[in-house]
Every structure is written in structure tokens, then in C-alpha cells.
Amino acid sequence: MKLLLDTHVWVWAGMRPEKLSRHVRRELQRGTHELYLPPVSLWEAHQLGRRGRLRIQKTFPEWIEEMLAAVPVREAPLTFPVGVEASRIALPQSDPGDVFLAATAVVYDLTLVTSDEQLLSCSWLKTLACI
Numbered sequence: 001m002k003l004l005l006d007t008h009v010w011v012w013a014g015m016r017p018e019k020l021s022r023h024v025r026r027e028l029q030r031g032t033h034e035l036y037l038p039p040v041s042l043w044e045a046h047q048l049g050r051r052g053r054l055r056i057q058k059t060f061p062e063w064i065e066e067m068l069a070a071v072p073v074r075e076a077p078l079t080f081p082v083g084v085e086a087s088r089i090a091l092p093q094s095d096p097g098d099v100f101l102a103a104t105a106v107v108y109d110l111t112l113v114t115s116d117e118q119l120l121s122c123s124w125l126k127t128l129a130c131i
Contacts, residue, residue, distance in 0.1 A: 002034045003027070004076055004105045006114035007041040007097065009130050011054065014070040024113060024130040028071075036110055037073040038082075040100045076104045091118055 005013070012019040013028055020028070027033060042064060048054035049063075056063045078100065085103035098116065102125055105112040112119060115130040 001027075001032075002036065002108070002110045003128065004036045004038070004101065004108070004110035004112045005041070005071075005073065006101060006112060006116060006119070006130075007044040007048075008115065009113045010037055010041060010067070010071055010073070011045060011048075012130075014067045021115075021130045024128065027113075027128070035071070035073045036076040036104075036108065038076045038100060038104045039078055040097055040104075044097045076108050076110065078104070079107070082107050091122075093118065 009020065009024065013025075017025055028035070045054060045064075045067075046060055049056045049060065058066070082100065082103045085107050086099050089099050089102050091098055091102070098119060101112060101114075102119060102122065104110065105125060109126075111126040111128050113128045113130055114120060119125060120127050120129055120131075
């Protein structure tokens with residue numbers, strides 16, 4: 001299966017795996033899935049660090065390198081088709097990061113791993129609940 005990790009799932013997998021649901025932790029440890037992450041997740045992580053919601057003890061580039069080694073992922077690039085798909089998505093409380101995550105999942109036909117109830121409630125989006 002091709003899994004797109006929501007930013008918080010990626011961060012938890014690398015820093016606090018105990019926060020992942022048992023099912024998701026098992027799926028990620030299985031090693032048979034292709035894991036993807038969009039560049040917007042790096043930006044979101046940086047913003048969380050700047051706001052003090054994510055503790056990063058190193059420089060951000062060093063932390064990213066460490067995280068990518070701990071949770072190897074493939075890049076799901078932000079492309080023109082992703083941008084077009086994002087323009088079609090209306091979420092009740094539109095967090096731009098969530099819109100781009102959903103658009104990325106749709107364009108690349110990926111299953112989004114998230115604990116975000118708003119995204120989990122989208123019937124048109126393939127999801128794996130991390131609850």
C-alpha cells in the first residue's frame with residue numbers, strides 16, 4: 001500500500017512512536033508499504049517548532065536529516081496537478097496544509113494516514129485512521 005503520512009504522524013513515528021495507534025505503528029513497522037511525505041509537511045514542522053509546539057533540539061536542517069533517516073519516506077512533490085486539485089477541495093476549517101495533504105493523496109492515489117477527524121470524515125479521501 002502507498003501511504004501518505006500526515007505531518008503529525010510522521011513526527012510521532014520519528015520522535016514519539018507511542019503516540020501512534022497500535023494498528024498504524026504495526027503498519028509502519030511492517031516495511032512493506034511505500035511511505036510518502038509532501039514538502040508542505042517540512043514547512044508545517046518548521047512552523048510548529050517556531051511556535052514551540054514541537055521541540056527541536058538541533059538546527060532545523062539537522063533535525064530534518066535525522067527524521068528522514070528515522071522514518072524514510074519518498075517525496076510526494078507539490079506539482080501543478082496537486083495545486084489544481086487543492087483548488088477543488090473545500091474543508092470546513094480549511095487549514096492550507098490539510099488541503100494540500102488531501103490534494104496530494106488524491107493526485108498520487110495515496111492513502112492518507114492521519115488522526116485528523118476532519119480529513120477522516122472525507123468520504124472521497126482514502127484514509128487510514130491513527131486513532
